Amino acid sequence: MHFFPFLAAFLLALRLNKAIKFTALRAKWRWPLWGIAALAIGGFILCDDNFEDRVSCIIAAAYLLGTIEYLKRQDDFKSFSILLTAHLPLVAAALINGLAELFVKNFYNNYGSFFVSAEVAAFVWIFIRVATSKKQQQVIKRISERKDELEAMVAARTAELTNQRNALEETVKELKATQAQLIQQEKLASLGELTAGIAHEIQNPLNFVNNFSEVSMELIDEMEAEIAKGDMEEANAIAADIKQNLEKIRHHGKRADGIVKGMLQHSRASSNVKEPTNLNTIADEYFRLAYHGLRAKDKSFNAELVSNFDEHLPLVNMVSQDVGRVLLNMFTNAFYAVHQKQKTIGGDFKPRVEVSTKSVPALPSGGKAGVEIIVRDNGTGIPDAIKDKIMQPFFTTKPAGEGTGLGLSLSYDIIVKAHKGTININSKEGEGSEFIITLPVN
Amino acid sequence: MKILVVDDEEDVQPLFLQRFRKEIRNNEVELDFAHSGEEALEYLKEKHSEVVLILSDINMPGMSGIELLGHIREDFPTPPPPVVMMVTAYGDEENYKQAMEKGANDFLTKPLDFNLLKEKLKTISE
Numbered sequence: 092m093h094f095f096p097f098l099a100a101f102l103l104a105l106r107l108n109k110a111i112k113f114t115a116l117r118a119k120w121r122w123p124l125w126g127i128a129a130l131a132i133g134g135f136i137l138c139d140d141n142f143e144d145r146v147s148c149i150i151a152a153a154y155l156l157g158t159i160e161y162l163k164r165q166d167d168f169k170s171f172s173i174l175l176t177a178h179l180p181l182v183a184a185a186l187i188n189g190l191a192e193l194f195v196k197n198f199y200n201n202y203g204s205f206f207v208s209a210e211v212a213a214f215v216w217i218f219i220r221v222a223t224s225k226k227q228q229q230v231i232k233r234i235s236e237r238k239d240e241l242e243a244m245v246a247a248r249t250a251e252l253t254n255q256r257n258a259l260e261e262t263v264k265e266l267k268a269t270q271a272q273l274i275q276q277e278k279l280a281s282l283g284e285l286t287a288g289i290a291h292e293i294q295n296p297l298n299f300v301n302n303f304s305e306v307s308m309e310l311i312d313e314m315e316a317e318i319a320k321g322d323m324e325e326a327n328a329i330a331a332d333i334k335q336n337l338e339k340i341r342h343h344g345k346r347a348d349g350i351v352k353g354m355l356q357h358s359r360a361s362s363n364v365k366e367p368t369n370l371n372t373i374a375d376e377y378f379r380l381a382y383h384g385l386r387a388k389d390k391s392f393n394a395e396l397v398s399n400f401d402e403h404l405p406l407v408n409m410v411s412q413d414v415g416r417v418l419l420n421m422f423t424n425a426f427y428a429v430h431q432k433q434k435t436i437g438g439d440f441k442p443r444v445e446v447s448t449k450s451v452p453a454l455p456s457g458g459k460a461g462v463e464i465i466v467r468d469n470g471t472g473i474p475d476a477i478k479d480k481i482m483q484p485f486f487t488t489k490p491a492g493e494g495t496g497l498g499l500s501l502s503y504d505i506i507v508k509a510h511k512g513t514i515n516i517n518s519k520e521g522e523g524s525e526f527i528i529t530l531p532v533n
Numbered sequence: 534m535k536i537l538v539v540d541d542e543e544d545v546q547p548l549f550l551q552r553f554r555k556e557i558r559n560n561e562v563e564l565d566f567a568h569s570g571e572e573a574l575e576y577l578k579e580k581h582s583e584v585v586l587i588l589s590d591i592n593m594p595g596m597s598g599i600e601l602l603g604h605i606r607e608d609f610p611t612p613p614p615p616v617v618m619m620v621t622a623y624g625d626e627e628n629y630k631q632a633m634e635k636g637a638n639d640f641l642t643k644p645l646d647f648n649l650l651k652e653k654l655k656t657i658s659e
Contacts, residue, residue, distance in 0.1 A: 294622055298644040299544055306551045313554070332551055339544055386592060390627050393597045 093144065093151035095214045096185045097135040099178055100155045104128035106221075107162075107171065116167050127158055148189030156182045177220035181213035277497040278416070291383040292350045296343035303336040303343075310336070349376070363509075367406035370462060370530075371448055373415050375400070378446055381422035385430060392430050394442035401448045405532050407462055413505045414530070420498040421466040421526050422446070427489075428470025428524060435471075444468045454529055456513055461531045468525075473518040481516075506530070534658050535563045535580070539573040539589040539601065540620070552647045562654070570596025574604055581609045586657060588641075591621040591628060599631050606636045616657055620645065 104127040111117050134154055138147035159175050159182070162168045168175070188206040191199045199206065310333050317326040378398060386392055407414075422444070429442035445467045454461040473481060480486045482503050487496035506512040510530055518524035538549055546566045556562040565584075567573035570593060577584065587605065591598035598619055605617060618639040619632040629640050639653065 291622060294643070295542065298622075299542075299548065301644060302548050302552075302647075303544075306548065310551065310554075332547075335547065336551070339547065343544070382594075387623070390623055390625060391631075393592075393600075394594070396594045 093138050093147035093185065093189075094135065095210050096148075096151035096155040096181060097131045097138075099181050099214060099217060100158050101128045101131035103158065103174070103178065104131065106174070107168065110171070120167065130154070145189050145192035148185050148192065152182045152185035152189060155185070173224040174217075174221055177217045177224075180216055181210065184210040184213040273497060274501065277501060286384070289350060289380060289384075291387060292380060293347045296346040296350075299343040300340050300347075303339045307333050307336045307340075350380075363410055365408045365410055365510075368409050368411045368414075369404070370407050370409075370414070370464065371400040371404055373411060374398070374418055374446055374448060374464060377415055377419045378422055378444075381419055381426055382444075385423070385426045389430065392426075392433070392442075394426060394429055394444055397443065397445040399445070399447035401450055401462075404448050404450050404462055405460070407530050408533050409510055409530060410505075413509065417502040417505050417528070418464070418466075420502050421528075424498065425466055425468035425470065425524070425526075428472070429468050430470075432469075432471045442469065451529065454513075454531060456529070457511075457531065459531045459533070461512070461529050464528045464530075466526045466528075467523065469523040472520040472522050472524055473516070474520045478516070478518070482514075534561065534585045534654070535565065535583045536586045536588060536654075537565050537567060537573060537576065537584050537615075539567045539570065539587065539593075539598065541568055541590065541593040543568065545590075556651075561658075569593055570598065570601035570604075573601055574608070577605065577609060581615065582611070584615050586616045586618065586654070588618050588620055591619055591632070592623065599628075599635055602632065602635045602637055618653075 104124045108121065108124045108128075111120055131154070134151065138150055142150070155178060159178050163172065163175050184206070188210055191206060192203075310329050314326050314329040314333070317323075317329060375398060378396060382394065382396055425444045426442075429444060433440050433442050445465075447465045447467075449463045449465075451461045451463050453459065477486075477488070482499050483496075484500040485496035486500075503514060506514050506528055512528060512530040515527040515529075516524065517527070538545060549564055549566075550557065553562050553564060557564065565576065565580075567576050570589075573587070573589065574596075589598040589601055596604075598621070602617055602619065605615065609615065616638045617636070618641055619628075619637045620641045620643060621628055622643040632640050641650070
């Protein structure tokens with residue numbers, strides 16, 4: 092049976108030709124494949140006319156094997172290796188058929204139909220194999236299509252995420268700018284609160300400067316009169332007074348000077364340079380400024396100001412305008428709290444705000460030497476419900492437009508983050524609050 | 534004429550003493566000072582009958598000038614009650630109204646015009 096191998100070779104050539112019809116391989120392989128097909132037809136006719144079946148079988152098997160092996164060695168047909176290999180059983184079947192017919196003729200005559208059946212089965216096998224491999228290829232193709240689809244989806248999603256990330260980065264940048272603006276606004280707001288206090292604090296020393304210089308001029312006239320009269324004792328007494336007045340003028344001039352400097356420092360952007368600073372001076376200055384600030388806004392307000400400063404307080408290494416801002420905030424809050432209470436219960440309530448400083452040899456946090464500042468008031472106190480919210484940015488109990496809600500949150504940043512200190516709060520609603528700030532000396 | 538000056542600013546004392554130098558020398562005026570409302574009340578317990586005029590600042594820590602005024606009018610009504618002049622840096626309506634309601638005789642604003650004050654003293658002593 093040499094028919095099947097030749098037919099298989101012929102069909103193989105046709106199939107390959109069809110497969111490469113729309114590819115670049117067509118130009119190179121079109122004619123060689125037609126040649127294989129033509130040779131298969133030619134071989135079949137030649138064998139059929141001239142040779143016995145047993146020789147033809149071997150020739151056909153050899154031709155098919157040759158074709159397969161030749162094609163297998165071509166890189167161009169690598170992807171067809173399953174198809175090519177599927178022909179090998181047919182080669183084997185045809186070869187065995189031919190050899191059996193040639194050498195064991197009797198056996199072949201008895202069982203020839205088995206050999207033919209084997210060949211037919213091998214032939215059919217090619218088609219089954221090709222069909223299954225086609226199915227496999229289809230599955231592979233479907234998978235690769237799905238893969239492309241997924242990859243496209245991933246790419247789209249990645250692009251989307253990148254866009255979102257860029258948008259978020261932009262938003263964060265905007266938020267940072269807004270935050271910086273808000274901090275500046277908070278500074279300006281507290282400066283606004285201070286302005287009236289500052290005006291009052293400057294007005295007082297200025298009055299003294301004016302008054303003492305005026306009175307000194309009068310005293311000089313009097314002194315000249317006394318000298319003319321010859322009463323040198325009185326003239327000397329007046330001279331002593333004048334000297335004292337000039338000292339007073341200088342003292343009050345410096346006082347005003349210090350207040351203006353403090354105000355400039357307060358509004359200026361923080362330099363972030365830590366310097367050894369006397370906390371008592373700053374606390375005292377801002378204590379009075381905060382008080383007069385509130386007083387200027389509401390004339391009916393009055394409070395007892397108590398300060399207990401530790402004379403031996405060590406200098407604290409700090410950014411003085413920042414810590415000053417914190418103290419100002421604490422004082423303003425304390426005065427606000429006692430004022431609110433005064434407004435609600437009025438009558439016999441005696442508003443009282445107290446500031447004390449004290450040296451601490453070993454801070455509970457870290458054990459280093461430090462200082463403690465306590466701002467205590469007998470005002471409204473902080474309700475338990477909002478105790479854990481008061482440090483949050485933008486949280487305020489004041490009516491809209493009156494507080495930025497940034498005071499305590501900025502204070503926290505300045506004391507805890509920038510100065511490694513602590514802020515503790517003791518408060519009882521209706522009885523008052525106590526803010527305890529600790530700062531390490533170094 | 535005894536005058537009590539109430540102000541928390543310490544330097545008010547030398548200022549008044551010098552401004553009234555001639556008057557003090559001529560024994561026309563005698564000045565006493567208190568640095569808070571509380572101190573002023575303590576002082577008045579002893580000497581309210583001697584004091585003719587009280588000049589009080591309004592803005593003071595602790596007892597304010599207005600409160601002090603209230604106490605003076607309540608505690609020392611015996612005729613003749615002292616003349617009380619309120620002095621303040623905040624010369625606004627509200628303060629003025631409060632002071633007048635509580636029975637102040639006059640209302641002066643800082644910086645004090647001493648010549649004006651002396652004129653007023655003359656009318657009191659006459």
